[in-house]
Amino acid sequence: DVKVTQSSRYLVKRTGEKVFLECVQDMDHENMFWYRQDPGLGLRLIYFSYDVKMKEKGDIPEGYSVSREKKERFSLILESASTNQTSMYLCASSLDPFRGGGSYNEQFFGPGTRLTVL
Amino acid sequence: GIQVEQSPPDLILQEGANSTLRCNFSDSVNNLQWFHQNPWGQLINLFYIPSGTKQNGRLSATTVATERYSLLYISSSQTTDSGVYFCAVRRYGNKLVFGAGTILRVKS
Numbered sequence: 104d105v106k107v108t109q110s111s112r113y114l115v116k117r118t119g120e121k122v123f124l125e126c127v128q129d130m131d132h133e134n135m136f137w138y139r140q141d142p143g144l145g146l147r148l149i150y151f152s153y154d155v156k157m158k159e160k161g162d163i164p165e166g167y168s169v170s171r172e173k174k175e176r177f178s179l180i181l182e183s184a185s186t187n188q189t190s191m192y193l194c195a196s197s198l199d200p201f202r203g204g205g206s207y208n209e210q211f212f213g214p215g216t217r218l219t220v221l
Numbered sequence: 222g223i224q225v226e227q228s229p230p231d232l233i234l235q236e237g238a239n240s241t242l243r244c245n246f247s248d249s250v251n252n253l254q255w256f257h258q259n260p261w262g263q264l265i266n267l268f269y270i271p272s273g274t275k276q277n278g279r280l281s282a283t284t285v286a287t288e289r290y291s292l293l294y295i296s297s298s299q300t301t302d303s304g305v306y307f308c309a310v311r312r313y314g315n316k317l318v319f320g321a322g323t324i325l326r327v328k329s
Contacts, residue, residue: 134315136315136317140262145319145320145321145322146307146309146319148316148317151315151316153315159315161316191262193262193264195264197315199315208251208252208311208315209252209254209266209269210254210309210317211266212256212263212264212266213263214261214262214263215261215262215263215264217262
């Protein structure tokens with residue numbers, strides 16, 4: 104079974120702090136994703152990575168950065184946390200060797216991190 | 222971009238009842254997934270089903286790609302089925318586009 108883990112289930116930070124959210128997958132997946140989920144807005148893609156040190160912006164990258172130094176680990180960084188970044192953060196991974204169609208691009212999600220910024 | 226609409230937005234069932242959730246999408250897709258989000262926020266994969274029909278226990282799903290819709294069937298519902306059901310599609314590239322979800326409440 105694919106396993107995607109996230110470093111914290113709940114996190115409380117103060118405005119202006121630098122925040123790191125960590126995600127690790129154990130299935131050698133090329134692709135990793137960070138989403139945020141907010142009531143009424145659904146799941147929105149922040150960033151994704153299709154290889155080590157490679158990243159692409161999603162729909163809402165402002166205020167976030169990412170790091171992928173190893174294939175199994177994808178970090179989301181809030182350089183200076185703000186209250187509007189209070190949200191549920193979900194990490195996902197998928198195997199997508201051809202970056203195309205086929206059955207390899209099923210995404211699997213971690214348990215989520217509920218971040219509160221005070 | 223591609224639009225994904227789910228219906229109904231809310232559904233309340235008595236335990237043991239059957240239900241059908243629908244997902245309409247506005248363009249052809251390479252990938253369609255159904256997820257169940259449990260009360261703790263975890264997204265559980267139910268089906269990867271860009272076309273055809275699949276069954277897993279009390280759940281089954283059908284996607285008619287040519288008509289741009291997918292259906293999720295839940296039979297003999299249980300209280301543990303409660304939560305939010307999401308449909309998500311991928312047209313090209315790596316990005317999944319999610320519907321707004323169906324909130325299901327199963328009462329005992």
